[in-house]
Amino acid sequence: MAAPAPKQEELQPHAVRDQLPAVSYCLTSPPPWPEAILLGFQHYLVMLGTTVIIPTALVPQMGGGNEEKARVIQTLLFVAGINTLIQSFLGTRLPAVIGGSYTFVAPTISIILAGRYSGIADPHEKFTRIMRGTQGALIVASTLQIIMGFSGLWRIVVRLLSPLSAAPLVALVGFGLYELGFPSVAKCIEIGLPQILLLVALSQYIPHLVPLVGTAFERFAIIMSIVVVWLYAFFLTVGGAYKNAAPKTQFHCRTDRSGLVAGAPWISVPYPFQWGAPTFDAGECFAMMAASFVALVESTGAFIAVSRYASATPCPPSVMSRGIGWQGVGILLGGLFGTANGSSVSVENAGLLGLTRVGSRRVVQISAGFMIFFSILGKFGAVFASIPGPIIAAIYCLLFAYVGMAGVGFLQFCNLNSFRTKFILGFSLFMGLSVPQYFNEYTSVAGFGPVHTHARWFNDMINVVFSSKAFVGGAVAYFLDNTLHRRDGTVRKDRGHHFWDRFRSFKTDPRSEEFYSLPFNLNKFFPSF
DSSP states (O other): OOOOOOOGGGGSOOOOOSSOSSOSBOTTOOOOHHHHHHHHHHHHHHHHHHHHHHHHHHHHHHTOOHHHHHHHHHHHHHHHHHHHHHHHHTSSOSSOOEEEOGGGHHHHHHHHTOGGGTTOOOHHHHHHHHHHHHHHHHHHHHHHHHHHHHTSHHHHHHHTOOHHHHHHHHHHHHHTTGGGSHHHHGGGHHHHHHHHHHHHIIIIIHHHHSHHHHHHHHHSHHHHHHHHHHHHHHHHHHTTTTTTSOHHHHHHHOSSOSOHHHHSOSSOOOOTTTTOSOOOOHHHHHHHHHHHHHHHHHHHHHHHHHHHHTTOOOOOHHHHHHHHHHHHHHHHHHHHHTOSSOEEEOHHHHHHHHHHTBOOHHHHHHHHHHHHHHHHSHHHHHHHHTSOHHHHHHHHHHHHHHHHHHHHHGGGGSOTTOHHHHHHHHHHHHHHHHHHHHHHHHHHHHSSOSOOOSOHHHHHHHHHHTTOHHHHHHHHHHHHHHHTTTTOTTHHHHTTGGGGGGGSSTTSSTHHHHHHOOSTTGGGTSOOO
16 A cells, blocks of 8 residues: 655744744743753763863973862862853853863973973972963963954854854864864773763653653753762772772772862862963963864854754854953963963754753853852862863763764755855865874874974964864864855855855844843943944
């Protein structure tokens, strides 16, 4: 028997949506307070991954021990809380967590390897001197984002973004972090793999199998799965499963090897210049400024993803520029307090908005409160910060995927039957993956990047820029989209440019006022355009 002919409405393509549907709580609609507090704590747990991983990698190379590592984590957490509050009140006003950034790791390592520190014998003095060097570089690097953001220069750049050029940028902001996913899970597969399977089951399958309580599993799957797998890892540790394992395996698998709880003080309030007065080196400042520019581009892509998962309209260029300016202030705070790292939008927390379907601004503001609270109460914060790395990496596998798909979603505005669209999209994605892969492989084999002149600062600038997948892919797409067949009449529609026309100014869409206007009538004094 032949199948019935499809109805006419079934043959219609899916409707294009300016705002993402099926979001439970959008940017301006907060959940009930108990739920909001729990969701805020979940955001805090997710951002701990980057907050712990970066100091754990850098501090030992700087000469610091467990005590210094715990203090740097506390400081990074404290500054992240302040920056997240600033961004949610005065910046883009999106539910974006502003945390540490892997982009700044390479120039920081370059400072660590600088010849002027090699002769220092005392480890603590070496750590302090290097920290002060990174502070100076970060303070100078912050001026790039502050100037480009508050002057409106970045607004001009963002106005030329179309859905076609935004898609590779946002996609690679998420997918480009694949190295932090399963390769880190595999460092302790017996706890990393169960975390992935349990998280997928709780967030995707259980809500449909048990509809009555499905929402709770969908929204709090991160907390539930971490508790279960963390306990499982604890029992493996106390049961002696890793007693005779290699030191590397013990470090990744055991729940008592981070050294953070023992090294953290009970109560400690980070303060500016706690490591001493910053020192400045021109070459290192230039390299850090290159990292700041890359972080600016990556954060732009992350902000776009956050606005999508918060079910807000596309962020107006003037608002995006304002947010970048305040992010520059965040990098300045990192330099003043001594975090050994710059700031950018947390990609994992952007993905968490998609996983929970809660894009509320209040939830992220509550999470900032948790960051500040646990950064001051060091011992309690250190307990959560000692979650084994493979558990965090397993969570990244889902959250980074959500951010990547936010970028792919912008292709709904584009004509995918256009060969121009196929070329720009395919070439930018391929180059965004291929070029950084070459730079990273070259560095891992030779010990230095492909650009290796006598000017170390110049080497760092070029190597940092071309090691970022989102930056390379986004830059290629942006250039091609704004230069290739620009005067062709059909191109404007093919690239989806017309869908975003009414969001290129703050006042051309009434919803911008609802989502992005400043609180306390500050728009009168700081108008958006």
